[in-house]
Amino acid sequence: MILDNKIDVFSIKNGSTKVEFLPTGDIHQILVDNIMINQYLGNCIDGSVNNIYIRIHKKEKIEILPLLGVKSNSRFYINEKEAVWTGETEGIVYKITFVLQKEGIYFYEISLEGNGEEIDFIYGQDISLARKNDTLTNELYVSQYLDHTILKGKHGYVVSSRQNQEQEYGFPYIQQGSIDTEIVAYSTDAMQFFGKSYKETNKPEILEKGLPNANYQFEMAYIGMQTQKMNIDGRKNITFYSLIKSNYTHRIEKIDYEEELLSAYELFSSDRQKQKESKELEKIHMKKTFGDPFASEQLLKEELDSYFPSKKFEEYGGDKLLSFFTEKHSHVVMREKELAVERPHGHIILTTVDDEYVSREIISSTNYMYGIFNSHVVVGNTNMHKLISTARGHLNLFKNSGQRIYVKIEGIYHLLTLPAVYEMGMNYSRWFYKIGNDILTITSYSIAKKADIVLEVTSKNGYEYEFIITQQLVMGNQEYDEKIQVIQKDRDLIFIPDEDNLIKEVYPNLYYKMRIEGTEFEMSDDRVFFENNNSYNHTFLTISTKSVNTFRIIISGRIEDNSEEIVEDIGLGSFKENEKQYLDIYKKLMGGFNLSLSGSEQKNIEKINEILWWYTHNAMIHYIAPHGLEQPGGAAWGTRDVCQGPLEYFLSTGHSSLVREIIQIIFENQFYESGEWPQWFMYDKYNFRQYDCHGDVVFWPLKVVGDYIRVTGDNSILKCEVGYRHFKDGVATKNKESILDHIKRSICSIKDRYLYDTNLISYGGGDWDDTLQPANEELKQSLVSAWTVTLAYQVIKLLAEEIGKVDVSYGKELVQMYMDIKESFEKYLIKDGVIPGFVYLEDKEHMEYMLHPTDKKIGIQYRLLPMTRSIISELVDKNQAEKNIAIIDRELMHPDGVRLMNCPAFYKGGVSETFKRAEQASNVGREIGLQYVHAHIRYIEAMAKVGDANRAWDGVMRINPINISEKVSNAELRQSNCYFSSSDGEFATRYDFQENFEKLRTGDVNVKGGWRIYSSGPGIYVNQIITNLLGIRMNNNLLILDPVIPKELDNLKFDFHVNHIPVTFVYHINKQGESITKVLLNGKKMELSYIENAYRSGGCRVQYELLKDNFSSKNTIDIYIG
Template sequence: MSIMSRMNRFLSLTQGDAAYTFLPTGDVFTFKQGHFLINQLRGNAKDGSVNNIYLRIHTPNGPISYPLLGIHSGSSIFYHKKALQYRGTIAKISYTVTFRPVKNCWFWDVVLNGCAQSVDLVYGQDIGIAPENNIYTNELYTSQYLGHSIFNTKNGYIICSRQNMPADNCFPYLQQGILGAKAAHYSTDGLQFFGLSSKENNAPEALIGNLSDKNLQYEFSYTALQTERFALNGEKRLSFYGYFLPDHPDAVTEAEYQDKIKDAFLSSSETELCFQYINPVKIRKSFGMPFSSDSFLPEELNHFFPERTLEEYQDNTLLSFFTKDHTHVVTKEKELLSERPHGTIIITPPDQEQISSSLISSTQYMYGIFNSHVVIGNTDLHKLLSTPRGFLNLMKNSGQRLYVKINDTYRLLNLPALYEMGMNYSRWYYKLETDILLITSYTSVNAPNLTLDVSSVNGNSYDFILTSQLVMGTNEYTNPVYFSTSGNEFCFTLQSDVYPGLHYNLSLPECSFSASDDRIFFEDNAPFDESFLTLSISARSEFSVVIRGYLEEYEDIRQTTSFEREKQKGIEYYESLINHFCLIPKSDTEQVAILNETVRWYAHNAMIHFSMPHGLEQPCGAAWGTRDICQGPIEFFLTTQRYHLVRSILLNIFSHQDFLTREWPQWFMFDRYSINPGECHGDVIFWPLKCTADYLYASGDFSILTELIPYENGDLKDSLLAHIALALSNIVETRMIGNTGLITYAGGDWDDTLQPANDDLKQRLVSSWTVELAFQTFEALEGSLQEASKRLQNFADSATAISLAAKFKDLKLQVKDAFENILIKDGVIAGFLDCGQHYTHMIHPSDQITGIHHRLLPMTRSIIAELADADQAKCNVALIHTQLKCPDGVRLMDKPADYQGGVSHLFRRAEQAANVGREISLQYTHAHIRYIEAITKLGYASEAWDCLFTINPILIQHSVPNALIRQSNLYFSSSDGAYNDRYEYAQHFDLLKSGSIGVKGGWRLYSSGPGIYIRQLIQNVLGIRFSENGLLIDPILPEKMDGLKFCYSCFGKPFMFCYHIKSGKNTSPLKVFDGSQELAIQIQPNPYRSGAVLISRKILEQCSGLLDIYLYR
């Protein structure tokens, strides 16, 4: 067994507990103080660092920019333990830049010497200012909570940045400005500075003009300052500075600490230091700029994709399309318009009968990430390959990438002409001068194998270098990499007590190669990072790389395969998973085609959320949120009748119930790791109980109630009935507020941004939504347990079920009374109730505290739970229409929470987040889907149908004209108004209602939303759902869908449902025919309209499989 060494060639400067670490290239690796990481992205010797100082020389044709720092600058590097110095000459301008830390400051002292040039300087710095592990877990998330405040002083602009998400009760702070010159312009996010074009040309957009002078609070905190332009005649001195504090508890209201910064500057500015010359590090001349493909000509596109559907255009330019195999293809032109880079996650398709553990996953991006975040099993702790950082592909060492030698120069493959995504693969099309390279990465269907195929369409031979940044753990640069080799195969072993046999094999079948590390890039042939694996392959027209993952030491999962075979098996897997779902319109309609594609891709998304939890913007995961697993996955699998799998999930969930607290943690790892946060929100305890009742109703599997299940802690096993009884005792003793029927808010409810700011609020607040969910749970369990008492063989079990059913009935009545008599005031349901000395209704028209008057969640859940009466339900929908509905969907509240510099008063994240995204945007897609569920309960057919497309990414501009470009085949978790910051958001919130501001797609894929969306479409819009006793038919379709046919397997038998939708009234609003025979039906109760009809299993078994459904509207 050998060990690959981590990066260890550093130049370090320390000042107290601050450590500034540079590479010998002069690029920043990390700035740290204590356990806080001040910068965000770690540099590497090949790509450099994203921070820099640029000298711009202004010419009649525009500015020409030169970096002064790092590998791409050409500077000579000089080191002293107290400072680092860069020297060089550019266009007859000599320069010296000295970095020196002083106390909790740092200074970049710049000295320029020239003659008659017009110049300015641009300084850029990526910032994290959060605990190191928080940033490495998700740099996008930490940026969302990093609030910038801009002050225009006598020295120009000063940028003050405060991390509003506390760490160890601290709020880190960073101030940046200029001494000796005036900062004339600024920007605050890397999107402004580098721009989308940098994905193709590798150059910062901002350097061609002035910085934007806008405080953009997005997901890449990158502060930039631009000096005034000045005539360089002789010497010019100035300094850029950073001033860091571990804690700034108050909101930033001014540019403080000016005297301290000036004192620090003067304390060492005159010190003479004896510098040591650092031998230069140079990249070999055989490596050139990254390669971005030319676009395909129409005839080339038609050659590969002659049949296209749902084509997306902008200004006559093709952006994307789908194919008959349900693949999605994106052009380079669309990628350059998209803030979020196109990508996908592919996995080994999970078992459809039980929870799978031995699955492999890979995250792939259009910009030349052929594999990344490669992992078997736990998606946090078992990574083989690293995860990309940021969304602009600035650091090009992550994951697995490929260099190809073109005209004697190695070029890193970057943007392709086309990027094709299938259920279990990605393919990149690179157009060379006389050839096309196809790069295909795919997973096998029946084994945790990941294969990368590289081939030349014309059979031309090339030299390649495959690079892989190895992790073997959670994050890069953290764990040693243990490996062994045998022939052309590497074996990488994870050092784990939990999975002692876990390892990966990487091989190149029938292909010779030369293995090395990053030394191959540098003229001195010295490595910086031995864990950066490079494989050089000579003169090949095609080759393959196979990664096999093993959770156990002796698993044998080798198999011969091919891409076409695995692609077809992947298609067949998902067709089986969705019960061969197919909609056939009476005449061709775009919307029906959209739904056919959506069901397949959302099934793909849902299986990743369920079996290997993580996403594109949210690579951390590996756990089931208790609330999440009980919604998306279970609702999806009940809709597709995967009852064995639902049973397996329920048993796993109940095994994580804590015996001492009697409830479930907010989330838990569902494999061998016993990791959870040890706390939960007030609604969490109800979800496992609710989905147990849902499972019993659909499956009739009452034997699960006597299954013996362990607890999270201890060796005790109890029946599921006993687990339910234990949870009930917790609800009564700790969740209910006396006999009021009210339930404590505890740590929060579904909207994570509204977590209470202090412990007192946890006990005083009541969420109306949680109370409604409790009612729904109690009513469902009452009915299920009453039925169970008749079915269970053991008398004691039957008696327990009867007793529990009675207790749930009593609680249900208490909750109903509280809802009707306390939570509703003046006909409006309060979002919250403050149970202080007297009841105070919050998020209600009478609310004088928050200024927010309406909350979506209690209005929809009260209808879904059938707790609101018919009049209240109509009132709820009317308020949603007038107060919460926008062109891009319904919003969570009628205005955002107050933002006062990121300081919390009532709620945590809602008042801390500086970015207008995710739940802060108030259009959280999951909640919009629940709105669809509520209005189908009421029978609002046309609105429900339209709402399906408001949140559907495929050709979304056809439904939402102000929707901005986004990826079409992945679920987006929110629709975010394109505001720069929270203040602009609050001032111009009304633009969302009028559709006068663009809306962006939020984070992708990792959500329970895809599973819930499929359920709403099939069960509540198409109206096909199941119970133990038979098939429930209850379509809520608009009249324009008359003639629609729906193919779907029910109870293992293929059916086609033909919808005949007519206006007018009939004695029965719904009739079902098998040929000419009208089927016997049983009408089910619905408090708001005529309910579903039930066709018994016996009748269904005798049907032909072609059922005509007649609706009257």
């Protein structure tokens, strides 16, 4: 059996513009060339999110009805020129005509006949204005760069939207309004229109209240327009329009193209006089056995307690329990909290990683509280190998995505959506639905040692139900792209890529299997939903069970040929067995990490313990299955990112053999011709990479080699021979060179980027802050990032110290190099005691300071990154370090953490002048909101470097998401068990942000959690706590003890593995900030020597062999400070 990649559509075209309609009368997609105008692909079950609603105002209530598509009662007609919907409701006869009048202009004309009814209309249209592939890869990201401008015209409000990120033909634009009827209200995002309650009610929240007249620049661009009220006495026409342009180069400041629009409307009106024959399509009805989605009521307290007798870190909203954690580190969320947050609670489960080599056959699955039990199910490459599709948006608008479950209750099938309770563990998620006096439990969990996901459904009371399990299949990158071969063998469904699929070329043996256990079943497609028994979506797979009280589905993914497993029982172990395996494996990955303390700080210490479990989970996803909840696209290692999060995590927790293998893979992807690296690369067999890179990227692979040698003493890695990649095509070179030769090639590349006769390095494609990518080629060549220079100094100094031990001559060359960088830094990059963000070198004699108090052009005076990195690298002296910290305290510190700059880049409608994304993004999120948590963690590192224990530990707690409002009073509710990449001020627009930025500093504006999980941040966070705050790290054959701990944590105990040997460290803090006075191992005093630190009394070092000789079965190291 071949599942086709087609979906049945009818097209209307005019020039490069094409509108595709489903047989239900819903829009599937709107395209101008390859630019997708809408955001979501409609389907025959859910319809489309765009619609026109009629509201009939009666004395006692408002009747609200959709007029388009499967959710309406309209008849649908279509020909090559127009689409028509007709019907009658509450005595009002209507006809809606859609006409693509000319390329880029279309109209919806509503013709009405009534008898005095008072009505108005609400029009809604999702928009993207981006390449189709980009939209389907991440519609949230696309929305962040859509600028909405609302202006008043002849017929009320007009909403114009511009895509601020450049596409093939420029900056796409759409203008929407009415040609003949007053638009009295508007909205711009689906979060406004549908509302958080949609996850429970399945009804747009705004329809009864009316539109808010507010521009909300969030992540689900959706234009809503509301007409004036009108009495229909006789005949009446209302016309909505959309005007699309492929390239709108400037800021939206007025209503453009009015003459062109009126000319098109005149043609449209004259054409209306001519009758066109249209084909009436069969009205597609859902079977009457399908009812509304099912949202569970609450569990009673005794029911909840029976499942979770022990709770910790309980979170309340008033007197209502919202969430808590359990003793086994699972996180439990009540339905009330899910309805209060914009970002739905979600989780990614995956196979465990090996701690000695890079795992290849990893399966992962993403699930959401609102009723997606598995989605983005993928083995290996998280972009190219998807079996089941990803979720779309935040509100469960489309219910065809992922894997869903319908349950038959009293003869009617209901789609399970919002549960009473949602539980997330290290390898599982569990949903609890209260159905009458029964509780249906659904568990999705991953298997520890195999690439398998198990879905289990169980009735608490043994009641039997019939189920339909649906899944939208992909077998590739995006839905509707690929055909899929499906083979059924008894209880197994086997899925194989079609011969034309790229997977077949790269991984010819890849396949997936679903095994259905505990019930007989029938496999079908979407025809099970429709009265006419037709199929309209050939990517949709349904599994219908018999009446059962429990069953399970096992999803297996294999990259290599393990054909015998296709029909043999594969022995997965029980849920409990796998849960224990995961806890044991994660404990080992964490090096046995556990803190304990009695007294007032006990709760904060326990919060750190708890979040380290979850940050370990998050770090493993970033490392081996790169993607996130808001960022399903990934599959690659960002060169900068993999050198930070994963490698810092694994070095700090003692997994050095794995680090060595990762380093080799990184160096195999270095470009032979340039000596630099791609910005990102796929680390499997796919030859996909971004060929250019930011100016700092070259330093990170060099840094990790130095870090690795320093920690392990293994300088043999310098002799390890690996190949390169060619810059023109990414193909691997035949020749191999030692990693030391690779490093030398990079050093030559760095020197070639020195500007004039300074030792300042050109900016290139940017630096760590992706929003500050240069807007033109001149800036790439003539701009210098002070942060990149501080990083260069740190890295070259590290290499000089470590390489100099095996290659004295080259070591001396590197010493001279970093000394020269230091000289240039001090000469050019400190002005009036302030390190600028950038300098612009027109030539050697003319320097312009940017992001500095003397900068009158950009309007930003201070940048965090060079201030913290110059301390971390010990490039600045103690006096300058103190100045940096004073500036950070005064200008950059906020209640939710430290910000990247003292004010945002100026936004002018999304048009770039100096920097790209910083001036293009319309949404106040991610780096744009300036509190990027990764940078805050580096601030913590800098504070540890100077020995400021209070600032460092305070910084740790400000970004811990567990009951975050206890530390950050203006923090809004958010998921508590995962890493957030940013803390975003609650500003509706960039203009609001720049006008009211100071309210962030005072805490008068609330802050929200940003994108989740996919970041190097979790690994870096773990590293800071272990190596820089608790101060435990290896240096060749030495154990370094360099804690930075406040007096309040006196008698803190830290359980940790040192070279895989369990040790309990006990910190005795007599005087904070002083040197270590003595160290006892099992009561025996150890001989110490001290390490240097540019800013404070350094820690001490102990010979590891001396420790090892005195280890016993139970080891305690007492550290006395002051």
